[in-house]
Amino acid sequence: MIWNWEYTIEILPVLARAAIVTIEATFLSFFIALVLGLVLAVLRMSGPIVGWLASAFVELVRSTPLLIQIFFLFFVLPRFGIVLDAFTAGIIALSIHYGCYCSEVYRAGLEAVPRGQWEACTALNVSSWHTFKNIILPQAIPPIVPALGNYLVALFKDTPLLSAIAVLELVQTAKNLGSENFRYTEPMTIVGVAFLVLSLVSAVAIRWLERRLNRRSVR
Amino acid sequence: MTETVDRPMVRFEGVTKRYGSLTVLDSLNLDIGRGEKVAIIGPSGSGKTTVLRMLMTLERIDGGVIWVDGEPMTHMQKNGKLVPAEAKHLRRVRSKIGMVFQHFNLFPHMTALGNCIEAPMTVLGLPRREAEERAADLLNLVGLGEKKGHYPAQLSGGQQQRVAIARALAMRPKIMLFDEVTSALDPELCGEVLQVIRKLGSEHDLTMLMVTHQMGFAKEFADRVCFFYQGKICEQGEPRELFTAPKNERTQQFLRAVLEAV
Numbered sequence: 001m002i003w004n005w006e007y008t009i010e011i012l013p014v015l016a017r018a019a020i021v022t023i024e025a026t027f028l029s030f031f032i033a034l035v036l037g038l039v040l041a042v043l044r045m046s047g048p049i050v051g052w053l054a055s056a057f058v059e060l061v062r063s064t065p066l067l068i069q070i071f072f073l074f075f076v077l078p079r080f081g082i083v084l085d086a087f088t089a090g091i092i093a094l095s096i097h098y099g100c101y102c103s104e105v106y107r108a109g110l111e112a113v114p115r116g117q118w119e120a121c122t123a124l125n126v127s128s129w130h131t132f133k134n135i136i137l138p139q140a141i142p143p144i145v146p147a148l149g150n151y152l153v154a155l156f157k158d159t160p161l162l163s164a165i166a167v168l169e170l171v172q173t174a175k176n177l178g179s180e181n182f183r184y185t186e187p188m189t190i191v192g193v194a195f196l197v198l199s200l201v202s203a204v205a206i207r208w209l210e211r212r213l214n215r216r217s218v219r
Numbered sequence: 220m221t222e223t224v225d226r227p228m229v230r231f232e233g234v235t236k237r238y239g240s241l242t243v244l245d246s247l248n249l250d251i252g253r254g255e256k257v258a259i260i261g262p263s264g265s266g267k268t269t270v271l272r273m274l275m276t277l278e279r280i281d282g283g284v285i286w287v288d289g290e291p292m293t294h295m296q297k298n299g300k301l302v303p304a305e306a307k308h309l310r311r312v313r314s315k316i317g318m319v320f321q322h323f324n325l326f327p328h329m330t331a332l333g334n335c336i337e338a339p340m341t342v343l344g345l346p347r348r349e350a351e352e353r354a355a356d357l358l359n360l361v362g363l364g365e366k367k368g369h370y371p372a373q374l375s376g377g378q379q380q381r382v383a384i385a386r387a388l389a390m391r392p393k394i395m396l397f398d399e400v401t402s403a404l405d406p407e408l409c410g411e412v413l414q415v416i417r418k419l420g421s422e423h424d425l426t427m428l429m430v431t432h433q434m435g436f437a438k439e440f441a442d443r444v445c446f447f448y449q450g451k452i453c454e455q456g457e458p459r460e461l462f463t464a465p466k467n468e469r470t471q472q473f474l475r476a477v478l479e480a481v
Contacts, residue, residue, distance in 0.1 A: 120324035124338035
């Protein structure tokens with residue numbers, strides 16, 4: 001028989017625990033990426049030197065493979081006295097990688113807010129901080145929610161790369177189960193289906209959020 | 220400080236503005252008295268909008284000094300010398316000025332009321348209730364008391380511009396700048412905006428400076444009209460005089476062209 005139900009039921013709890021690790025890694029990394037992306041976008045728009053440095057960093061990260069970045073943090077940094085456990089190294093790599101992609105999206109969103117909005121705030125004597133926080137950002141975010149959401153899904157689908165440094169997320173766990181029992185069909189299929197279902201659920205959630213934000217700004 | 224009464228509310232002293240090699244304003248000298256209503260007219264590219272934008276600190280000046288209410292705005296006094304102003308000084312002096320823009324520049328994610336309370340709350344530190352009372356009064360003044368819960372996109376152009384006027388007034392400026400405030404409006408909506416400005420002029424002790432293409436309004440409303448041409452004041456005077464018997468050839472040409480178009 002190709003599919004063994006008994007085995008399936010036996011490994012499901014193990015994979016469920018691994019799924020929690022995957023989901024944790026996804027949301028933690030994405031949250032940090034969102035914050036980091038915004039910081040990078042603001043840095044890139046401020047001052048020539050800081051802006052150039054931030055842009056160079058973003059280009060560096062975007063032009064190298066995520067897997068190399070994960071390996072670098074996990075295997076190279078210890079040589080400089082920075083030792084990270086696998087999960088932490090993985091989170092940092094995902095956050096930085098996706099933070100750089102998000103910064104591009106933020107930048108597009110921020111630049112799309114008309115200059116007149118800044119000018120109106122100057123005329124009203126509103127400080128740059130309040131202008132940014134209360135006027136510019138609320139207008140910049142809603143249009144970029146779909147683009148940011150795509151990166152959430154992309155990040156989620158990149159978490160299996162963490163298996164390369166033995167983080168016990170879904171794929172690594174499935175691989176271990178397969179090699180222990182000499183049966184790969186069930187664990188790999190379950191993991192594939194889990195990714196499919198979770199991706200679809202996030203896509204729906206993002207579309208819901210998008211509609212909600214649009215409704216609020218259909219003024 | 221008592222002597223400031225005689226001083227002009229706004230003084231441009233040899234103010235120059237360049238964009239690259241293009242001189243937009245060439246050593247402008249202009250005094251605007253307390254409570255005076257000055258209209259600036261002229262062909263496009265004559266630098267008239269730049270005058271307002273420099274006064275609102277939206278443009279940096281390349282030469283000269285702008286004085287507001289008896290003190291230098293673009294500069295500050297240090298050891299008896301005038302040095303370029305620091306941000307703090309700029310903010311303090313700028314608080315005396317309000318501006319209304321051609322394209323309204325309302326905050327689209329806030330209601331009419333929200334637009335009017337944002338700056339009073341964050342800049343002046345007014346408690347929400349007080350800011351809302353002030354905003355409601357001003358929205359009544361511009362005839363939009365009923366619309367305070369509406370978002371800009373739910374309002375007509377004329378209504379949006381009136382909200383923008385209320386928003387600027389909420390900061391209690393002494394000087395109001397109007398930059399072609401009816402140019403983006405359908406002709407039938409200009410009247411309601413001009414009506415509000417007229418009301419402000421008669422009921423409030425505001426100094427007003429407006430760039431306009433509405434010659435009829437300038438003639439009836441302004442105390443003085445300045446005709447700008449190629450970065451200089453070509454001719455200025457009382458509206459009756461300037462509109463009926465312009466002395467300068469350029470002014471004559473411009474007025475002929477504009478009045479023909481109507």
